[in-house]
Amino acid sequence: MMRPTPPDVLPLRHLLTTDGLSRPQILSILDLAESFLPVGARAVKKVPLLRGKTVVNLFFEPSTRTRMTFELAAKRLSADVLNLDVAHSSTRKGETLLDTLRNLEAMQMDMLVVRHAESGAADFFARHAAPHVSVLNAGDGRHAHPTQALLDMFTIRRHKADFTALTVVIVGDVAHSRVARSQIHALRILGVPDIRVVAPRTLLPVDIETLGVRVVPHLETALRDCDVVITLRLQRERMQGTFLPSEGEYFRHYGLDAARLALARPDALVMHPGPINRNVEIASAVADGPQSVILEQVTNGIAVRMAVMAQVLGRAPGQESAA
Amino acid sequence: MNRLTLSGGRVIDPARDLDATLDVHLSEGRVLAVGAAPAGFCPDERIDVQGRWVLPGLVDLCARPLPDLAQETRAAAAGGITSLCVPPEVTPCIDTPAVAERLQHQGQQDARARLHLVGALTCALAGEQLAELAALRAAGCVAVSQGPGGLTDSQTLRQALAYAASHDLLVMLSPRDPWLYRHGCAHEGATSTRLGLPAIPGVAEAIGLARDLALVELTGVRAHFCRLSSAQSLPLLAQARARGLPVTADVAVHHLHLCDTDLARFDTLCRVDPPLRGMADRTGLRQAWADGLLTAVCSDHHPLGPDAKRLPFPQATPGIAGLETLLALALELVWAEHLPLSRAIASLTCAPAQALGLPVGTLAPGAPADLCVVDPEAIWTPTAQTQVSRGLNTPFLDRPLRGRVTHTLLGGRVVYRLDASGSDWP
Numbered sequence: 001m002m003r004p005t006p007p008d009v010l011p012l013r014h015l016l017t018t019d020g021l022s023r024p025q026i027l028s029i030l031d032l033a034e035s036f037l038p039v040g041a042r043a044v045k046k047v048p049l050l051r052g053k054t055v056v057n058l059f060f061e062p063s064t065r066t067r068m069t070f071e072l073a074a075k076r077l078s079a080d081v082l083n084l085d086v087a088h089s090s091t092r093k094g095e096t097l098l099d100t101l102r103n104l105e106a107m108q109m110d111m112l113v114v115r116h117a118e119s120g121a122a123d124f125f126a127r128h129a130a131p132h133v134s135v136l137n138a139g140d141g142r143h144a145h146p147t148q149a150l151l152d153m154f155t156i157r158r159h160k161a162d163f164t165a166l167t168v169v170i171v172g173d174v175a176h177s178r179v180a181r182s183q184i185h186a187l188r189i190l191g192v193p194d195i196r197v198v199a200p201r202t203l204l205p206v207d208i209e210t211l212g213v214r215v216v217p218h219l220e221t222a223l224r225d226c227d228v229v230i231t232l233r234l235q236r237e238r239m240q241g242t243f244l245p246s247e248g249e250y251f252r253h254y255g256l257d258a259a260r261l262a263l264a265r266p267d268a269l270v271m272h273p274g275p276i277n278r279n280v281e282i283a284s285a286v287a288d289g290p291q292s293v294i295l296e297q298v299t300n301g302i303a304v305r306m307a308v309m310a311q312v313l314g315r316a317p318g319q320e321s322a323a
Numbered sequence: 324m325n326r327l328t329l330s331g332g333r334v335i336d337p338a339r340d341l342d343a344t345l346d347v348h349l350s351e352g353r354v355l356a357v358g359a360a361p362a363g364f365c366p367d368e369r370i371d372v373q374g375r376w377v378l379p380g381l382v383d384l385c386a387r388p389l390p391d392l393a394q395e396t397r398a399a400a401a402g403g404i405t406s407l408c409v410p411p412e413v414t415p416c417i418d419t420p421a422v423a424e425r426l427q428h429q430g431q432q433d434a435r436a437r438l439h440l441v442g443a444l445t446c447a448l449a450g451e452q453l454a455e456l457a458a459l460r461a462a463g464c465v466a467v468s469q470g471p472g473g474l475t476d477s478q479t480l481r482q483a484l485a486y487a488a489s490h491d492l493l494v495m496l497s498p499r500d501p502w503l504y505r506h507g508c509a510h511e512g513a514t515s516t517r518l519g520l521p522a523i524p525g526v527a528e529a530i531g532l533a534r535d536l537a538l539v540e541l542t543g544v545r546a547h548f549c550r551l552s553s554a555q556s557l558p559l560l561a562q563a564r565a566r567g568l569p570v571t572a573d574v575a576v577h578h579l580h581l582c583d584t585d586l587a588r589f590d591t592l593c594r595v596d597p598p599l600r601g602m603a604d605r606t607g608l609r610q611a612w613a614d615g616l617l618t619a620v621c622s623d624h625h626p627l628g629p630d631a632k633r634l635p636f637p638q639a640t641p642g643i644a645g646l647e648t649l650l651a652l653a654l655e656l657v658w659a660e661h662l663p664l665s666r667a668i669a670s671l672t673c674a675p676a677q678a679l680g681l682p683v684g685t686l687a688p689g690a691p692a693d694l695c696v697v698d699p700e701a702i703w704t705p706t707a708q709t710q711v712s713r714g715l716n717t718p719f720l721d722r723p724l725r726g727r728v729t730h731t732l733l734g735g736r737v738v739y740r741l742d743a744s745g746s747d748w749p
Contacts, residue, residue: 019517098633119519120589120636128633141637142519181519206522210513 011311014126014135017144018185026189030154033300033307039076040302049310050079053110058100059138060086060116065274065298066138066148070113073305079313082109097121098128105130111313112136119143119178134312142178148273149182151304153190155297156228159269163190169222169264170213171198171254172232172281173243175205179273180232188212196222198254202243219254223263230271231256231281239280247280257283261291269293325367326350327735328360332372332696336379337665338673338685347377349692352734356688372696375729378668380405380693382675382684384573385549386624386646389413391713393433395626395646397748398712400435400739402647403695403728404622406676406683407436410495410549411443412470418443418454420462427463435731435738435748437693439681441495444469444483450476453483457490465679466547468495471596473531475501481538488544493679495547498531498556499597508637510600514583521637523598525553532556536563539570547678548572550623552597554607561616571678572616574608575623576652577643581605581718591632591639592718595623612670613662619675620667622649626714644714648705650697651724658725692735701727711746 012025039045055074059067067083074081084104095103104112111134114125119141126135139145160166168187174180174197187195188211195213197204208215216222223229239247261270270282270292278284287294329347334357336342341357348355348364355361381404388395388407399407409426411417417426423440430438442459446452448470456467467487473496474480487494507523509515515522532548536559539546548560551572563570577595582605585593593599611617625642632639645652650671657667676684683693704723707715731739740747 096630096633097635098630116635118635118637119521123589124633124635140519140635142521144519178519181517205516206511206524207513207516211517 011314013312015146015308015312016122016126016135016137018146018149018182018189019144021185021189023189023191026150026153026186029150029304029307029311030157032311033154033303036303036306036310037300039306040299045076046078047076048078050074050077050313053079053313054108055079055081055111055113055309056104056109057081057083057138058086058104058112058114059084060114060121061139063115063138065301066115069298069301070138070305073302073309076302077306077309079309097124101125101128105133109133111309113138115139117141136308136312139178142176142181144182145178146182147301147305147308148179149186150308151297151301152183152230152271152273153186154304155271155293155300156269158300159293160227163187163192166192166228167194167196167226168192168228168230169196169198169226170230170232171219171222171256173203173234173238174199174208174232175203176235176238177232181211183230184211184213196226198222200244200254203238219256219260220263223260226264226268228269228271229256229261229264233273233275234277234281251280255279255281255283256286258285258289261286267291271297274298325735326364328366328369329372329377329696330369332375332377334377334686335665335668336686337669338379339687341686342665347686347694349732349735352692352736354686354688354690354692357686370730372730374698376697376699377686378403378695378697379672379684379686380695380731380733381650381671382406382619382681383624383646383649384408384619384621384675384679385410385575386622387413387626388434388436388438388624392429394711394713395624396434396436397739398646400731400733400748401711401728401746403650403697403731404646405436405693405695405731405733406439406681408439408441408465408679410441410470411468412448416443416447417441417459417464418446418448420455420458423459423462423464435733437683437733439465439679441465442467444474444487444494445479448472450474450479453486456487456492460490460492465681466493466495468549469497471497473497473499473501477534477538480535481542484538484542484544484546488542491545493545493547495549496535497549498528498535500527500530503527503530508594508598509586510583510598510604512583512601514586518586518589525555525600525604528553528597529555529559532559536568536570539563540568545569550575550578550597550621551608551617552578552600552604554600554604557607557611557616564616571618573619573621573675573678574612574617576620576645576649577623579605579609579612579620579656580652585718586636589636590718591634591636592643592716594632594636594639594641595643596641609656609661613666615666615674618670618678620649620653620670621675622646624712625716626712627716628713629715632716642716644710644712644717646712647710648717648719648724650728651726652719654699654726655724692732694732695728696730697726698729699726701725703727
């Protein structure tokens with residue numbers, strides 16, 4: 001089911017954040033992803049859209065799922081893919097980020113997919129990239145992870161008819177989560193009227209309400225009658241020290257178990273960006289239960305990343321938006 | 324030394340409550356008279372400055388005119404600044420009399436501004452061994468400081484302040500709680516939350532200030548607080564001054580103009596230390612500057628090469644090259660009626676000079692003939708081409724400003740002149 005793309009929707013040159021995207025821009029990516037979903041189910045899982053294009057995956061942080069799905073997405077679009085694992089590359093020998101970029105440009109890459117531990121790193125690459133190079137943010141510090149947020153929106157849309165009637169709960173380490181920030185922007189742009197975030201105050205950034213969410217102190221209160229529950233991954237290093245006393249205490253208050261999930265609408269979706277910590281932020285029974293769409297998110301991630309790549313690299317020259 | 328008369332300008336010298344159209348007569352590197360020429364005075368040169376302002380040369384409480392001292396002090400001269408206080412954290416660190424003397428010597432040879440050196444409180448600013456403070460003063464240092472990092476260990480700070488007090492040295496302090504500052508690169512608020520930047524809450528400064536004020540009271544040292552940025556610090560400072568503690572404070576001009584929202588999408592030119600704070604902080608700082616609680620405004624000049632800012636925001640080096648826009652940015656807030664002209668000029672001249680006990684910042688007869696002439700109506704736009712400093716790291720380029728320096732005199736000698744053919748450093 002393809003909706004016609006409105007003529008005023010300019011394709012993106014880069015995708016750095018969901019903050020500031022327009023509703024039609026997001027919808028056009030989701031629509032395109034919808035058309036790519038069957039590709040993965042075919043015997044020959046390839047379309048020739050990006051034949052002859054070179055995509056570089058530049059990952060300064062370890063990643064399995066995101067890097068693999070970006071790689072698969074590029075390959076299914078018939079692009080040539082280079083994976084630069086920075087643990088073994090010259091940045092370890094003191095090369096600056098700018099020199100890395102210039103060298104990759106000298107190899108005539110068309111698209112850079114970048115993950116980096118510092119917030120703003122993707123914006124940095126986009127600001128300094130040659131005019132023909134597009135940058136996709138695969139996660140920068142705590143700032144943004146836009147393709148994750150878009151695949152989450154895609155997954156929600158496949159199950160829920162109307163964003164403007166939804167109540168969404170985000171529970172977990174919002175403070176350190178680029179995923180949560182990108183989800184919040186995307187949900188707001190798509191018109192979700194009630195976004196509730198739940199976390200101990202050590203894991204909530206100040207003034208989070210200014211992003212358009214409501215802080216609800218107790219998970220039980222937040223879950224009541226909600227349509228979507230997004231649990232966030234609790235990084236190992238947050239379980240020690242002063243963010244939290246223990247993972248046990250975290251699970252007792254903020255873990256999503258079957259009893260708590262029963263407070264949500266019976267058809268509520270359970271989502272998680274992965275990888276999950278079983279029985280830390282989510283009970284195994286819930287992660288594997290009928291309401292969980294966690295693995296569907298992974299599958300959808302390939303189609304959504306194909307859509308973003310196709311749109312960014314398929315744009316006509318000069319026809320682009322500043323975002 | 325030549326004799327010189329600046330004729331017909333509006334002389335503004337807040338130190339003497341003077342604002343009138345008068346001639347200024349200079350002789351032997353000093354101000355001879357303001358008003359009528361002394362009997363028999365015959366200047367070698369007369370500069371007509373009608374329609375312009377004649378101000379004492381500006382006193383900048385924090386500027387790093389290195390590594391290219393000659394070029395950076397040309398930038399200072401272009402900004403009307405004749406006195407620069409150099410903090411100890413420059414390279415090499417000003418922690419021994421030898422370094423201080425070498426820098427003074429270099430200043431006398433190359434500089435188009437007076438250098439007032441601030442010595443290090445501890446060796447290499449490492450916070451462990453006291454530097455030879457009395458020797459640093461003997462070598463010309465006007466104050467001592469621990470640099471922007473401050474001292475984590477309160478016992479060490481107490482000892483350092485007590486020792487400085489016993490030699491009647493002024494201590495310049497950058498108050499901060501080191502733990503709340505750790506890893507932070509932006510003000511904690513809606514902007515840091517949206518951008519996902521490691522953040523520093525405003526209270527990090529107030530907590531540091533509360534500790535430092537308590538130790539100032541305990542040790543009886545004279546202290547000056549550098550570049551306050553948080554509105555939460557201001558009542559603490561006001562209370563301390565009301566109690567009669569010998570403390571003063573300054574603010575960096577960029578904190579009066581910008582706030583965290585100017586980070587926009589990770590603009591590394593807006594990466595400064597302390598960070599640009601929130602809108603309410605900026606409002607509070609402007610008021611405290613107008614009231615005189617923040618006695619001086621400084622440039623916090625820190626010229627950087629392009630590579631220092633071509634990095635992801637958290638990795639970029641903090642700092643703004645601010646010498647050339649200090650006066651015009653202060654005047655912007657006069658034009659916007661945030662404070663009277665005389666108060667703004669005072670905060671750039673006599674107030675910083677008095678805070679550090681420097682014999683400059685006024686046009687009183689006998690004072691060094693350091694002064695600048697300003698065309699208050701000139702609209703100009705600083706650009707990468709006009710920037711004299713080696714550092715192009717300023718968010719204020721390409722923004723029109725009103726009020727421009729046309730002459731700067733240091734010890735009675737013209738060190739900068741702007742005319743129709745452009746800038747000149749005679």
